Each structure stands twice: as structure tokens, then as C-alpha cells.
Amino acid sequence: MNICATNTRRTKDRKTLKTIYSNNINKIKTLRSFLQLFEIKSIAMNLRQMKSSDHPDLITLFEATPGVALRDADSYEATRQYLERNPGLNFVIEDKEEIIACVMCGHDGRRGYLQHLIVKPDYRKMGLGERLFTECLTKLSQIGIEKTHIFVFKDNGIANAFWLSKGWILREDVNHYSYTSSTSINA
Helix, strand or coil, X not given: CCHHHHHHHHHHHHXXXXXXXXXXXXXXXXXXXXXXHHCHHHHCEEEEECCHHHHHHHHHHHHCCCCCCCCHHHCHHHHHHHHHHCCCCCEEEEECCEEEEEEEXXXXXXXXXXXXXXXXXXXXCCCHHHHHHHHHHHHHHHCCCCCEXXXXXXXXXXXXXXXXXXXCCCCCCCCCCCCCCCCCCCC
């Protein structure tokens, strides 16, 4: 394949991805409007911003959820700093003061990143996961960030199926590399 054909293909691929992304954003905005009409609060649940004091309950939720790995980056201090660097972007849902769902969200100024979107099994299929990520995408959009990523373990079938069902695109055009400057094997 020559360079001109490769560039044409890349341009076409970018246009296709942009169209898919625009369609998904419109679906999210429609979904958000629907959820506002339904109001999760009407079924005794409360969506609120995550606080560093939630950390013990979050760790309990993480540990009870298959497919979630805890790392040094999930320590109390690391979580506190993450929340401080990303104000207004991290959320929990409570049912009678018990945290039953959460999402952590941050950004690098260009792209948003979601971590640990978790809903307790007894509360799944109620739209809570969607409510959480929609809230994050809305807040990110308000600060000019229009593209968001989430990293999911390949063997986490439940999470992978969830994201695909919500219109997120499995990227096969990039490789994800990590470098650890720490000597900790759990960094």
C-alpha cells in the first residue's frame, strides 16, 4: 500500500470514529435527560461527590468486586491526592448511607480517564453505572474534554460487555505501555 492510500484510509477511519463518537455523545445527552426525569433519588439512592473519607468503604467495595485490582495507587494518600487534583469528577452512589457504586475520573487536560466504575452486584441492571459515567462525561465536557478512556482487564468479561453495550469502542489501533519507576511490584 502506498503512502497516499494509507493517509486516505487514516482520514476515512478518523471521520468514521468521529461520527461514531458524535452519535454516542448525543445518546449520552439523551440518556442524561431521561435519568434526570427518573431521578435515582426517588428510589432512596443518592449520587454525590466522592470524598477522601469514603476510602475505607471504597476499598471494601473494590476488594469484593471480581476483576478489580488494587494497587499502591489505591492507598488513602494516593486517593486523597487524586481527588484533590480532579475536583468535582469522582462520584459515589449511596443507598441508606452505604456506598453501593462508585467511579473515579481524572484528566490530563486533553483526555478524560475513568477508573474503578463499580456497582455492587445486587444493584446492577438499574442504570447506576450509566448514571455514574454519564455524570463524569458531562463534567469533563464542561471543562472542554470531549474524549475519555477506560482501561479494562481483558479477562473482565462483565466490564468489557458493559462498555461495549454502552457504545464505547474497543481500541485495537493502539498499544498501551506502562513504565514503573518504583521498585514496588504493586505500583
